[in-house]
Amino acid sequence: MKPDDPITHLISAFARLPGIGERTASRLAFFVMNQPGDLVDDLSEALQRVKVEVGFCERCSNLTKGTLCQICEDTKRDPATICVVESTPDLRAIERTGEFRGTYHVLHGLISPLEGIGPDDLKVRELLARFGTDSEVKEVILATSPSVDGEATALYLARLLKPLGVNVSRIASGIPIGGELEYADKVTLSRAIMQRRVF
Amino acid sequence: MKPDDPITHLISAFARLPGIGERTASRLAFFVMNQPGDLVDDLSEALQRVKVEVGFCERCSNLTKGTLCQICEDTKRDPATICVVESTPDLRAIERTGEFRGTYHVLHGLISPLEGIGPDDLKVRELLARFGTDSEVKEVILATSPSVDGEATALYLARLLKPLGVNVSRIASGIPIGGELEYADKVTLSRAIMQRRVF
Numbered sequence A, B: 001m002k003p004d005d006p007i008t009h010l011i012s013a014f015a016r017l018p019g020i021g022e023r024t025a026s027r028l029a030f031f032v033m034n035q036p037g038d039l040v041d042d043l044s045e046a047l048q049r050v051k052v053e054v055g056f057c058e059r060c061s062n063l064t065k066g067t068l069c070q071i072c073e074d075t076k077r078d079p080a081t082i083c084v085v086e087s088t089p090d091l092r093a094i095e096r097t098g099e100f101r102g103t104y105h106v107l108h109g110l111i112s113p114l115e116g117i118g119p120d121d122l123k124v125r126e127l128l129a130r131f132g133t134d135s136e137v138k139e140v141i142l143a144t145s146p147s148v149d150g151e152a153t154a155l156y157l158a159r160l161l162k163p164l165g166v167n168v169s170r171i172a173s174g175i176p177i178g179g180e181l182e183y184a185d186k187v188t189l190s191r192a193i194m195q196r197r198v199f
Helices: A006-014 A022-033 A040-053 A088-097 A122-126 A147-165 A186-195 B006-016 B022-033 B038-053 B088-097 B124-128 B148-164 B186-194
Strands: A076-085 A102-106 A139-142 A167-170 B078-085 B104-107 B141-144 B167-170
Touching: A006 A022, A006 B038, A006 B141, A022 A040, A022 B088, A040 B038, A076 A088, A088 A102, A088 B088, A122 A147, A139 A147, A147 A167, A147 B006, A167 B088, B006 B186, B022 B038, B078 B088, B124 B148, B141 B148, B141 B186, B148 B167
Parallel strands: A076 A102, A076 A139, A139 A167, B078 B104, B078 B141, B141 B167
Antiparallel strands: none
């Protein structure tokens, strides 16, 4: 049901975006309406472009313009290591560190029994498809967040992948660099002690 | 210059909205891209609709679908009082109080010498056009914000309108209802004392 009034329609369309309530949506709508036509055109063109031009990378399910994403196409990246992430923003965050030279696999979500999201709703099948007979993959780094759903997803994938004879690892949890012990929450602190490494 | 990459294009289009930085823009873009097509379509359709369907009310410059806005068309509204506001959101805020039964005039901005915005950039000519020979207008309430630009605009309009033989008033400034004297800023407090009313 689309609202009959175009202003109400735009406000409610903006309000569907995450973190944008009725009030902000209304502010955005009036801002857009008071701009010369170019912002409206630019935004609606950009929206249509992502719809038409952007799809999933055939190999890693990253968002991409072509059939393979820039990372999968880059011959300098090491195909022997796959870093499994929840989402494209997480992939971008890791890319920004400049530390990782392997490839990725984007799940587009986490297993969440409470929200009724199972492995079939994620790009898990596509991940398994990367372990064919001619597979070069030697290690899978499970880089989902250390949240309840992130841990559950990592555990699920670890059990699935280990029998395939591949090394499975998990990103480290602990006190953030620059963080203060005093203010770390109990769970993080106890995890940091448990997973201490030899100096 | 439109970015070649559709994802970058959408992010930079979102980032043109007020209060939305690069990071939020990127979050919105990835949210939109991970939704089934309907949100993209809904938002871009809503944008195009406001562009095509929404224009200025011929009388009061409020945003409207038709030639006259709902308020100007409403015969139960009193055309003898015009409340002058900076923007449509300000008009909506006054409407929400349910206290005002007159009509409006929307300036779409404030006079701001610092930003190079003069009366000709606002709907001032349209306001003056409402004081023809058969004008029913008896009072103009200047309801711009009590900010520097808002006060300057009110002063400018008052000087322009008074010679036309119309009553010109200004909304009250003072301590907000529910606010505490202790925390009121100096200017507001001194204004509240100066403009005290007989009890």
